[in-house]
Amino acid sequence: MKILLIFGVVCSAGFFYVEGHGTLREPPQRSSVWRDERFASLNPTPNYDDGGLWCAGEKQDYAAEACGVCGDGFSVARPRPNENGGTYANGIITGRYRRGEEIPIAFELTAQHNGYFSVQICDDLTLESHECFQRRGFLPLAGGTTTKIDVTNRQGFVNTTVQLPPDLSCQYCVLRLYYRSCKDWGECDGVCDCPNPPGAMCCGPQEVVLNCADISVSL
Secondary structure (H helix, E strand, C coil): HHHHHHHHHHHHCCCCCCCEEEEEEECCCCHHHHHHHHHHHHHCCCCCCCCCCCCCCCCCCCCCCCCCCCCCCCCCCCCCCCCCCCCCCCCCCCCCCCCCCEEEEEEEEECCCEEEEEEEECCCCCCCCCHHHCCCCCEECCCCCCCCCCCCCCCCCEEEEECCCCCCEEEEEEEEEEEECCCCEECCCCCCCCCCCCCCCCCCCEEEEEEEEEEECCC
């Protein structure tokens, strides 16, 4: 029921999209806060291309370290527009949770590129880094140990629930959605099971979307 209500809220404030790949709608990522009527009174800065945070079109390996931390192009000077201190990082907390809680995640896929998405968290109060998100790994889905949500042949809203770490509390944390597409042929880059050679679909660098949302986690 909770997830269904969230679906209704974010749809009612959908407005329109520039062509993109996908966006984290619950909790709303920094570039999408303006679309959510719950935060309208805070006057968030609009980004009409909020579905386009896919590393400026540069394909990524699994670590995605040649991408801006929150999906901007890597070559953009820091803080990039979607990073702490950037244009769309207005300090608006879009999710308030308790440690160890199971929290709803809603990812809107605006293009069908298959693949999967996962969720990470960083509790560094300064400037986010890939290392900070990698430190705790990907959050497990509620009630299980898997961390990947398969989106093969899916488009539109994909809802799931993830488990926050039981030892994490913060007045300010950054939750990051990591979406890795599966639409190109490639060879294994060292962390996959693809034959090498000749390779296979989904192997090697792929399009990656990174979205950051500001949250808090209480005791």
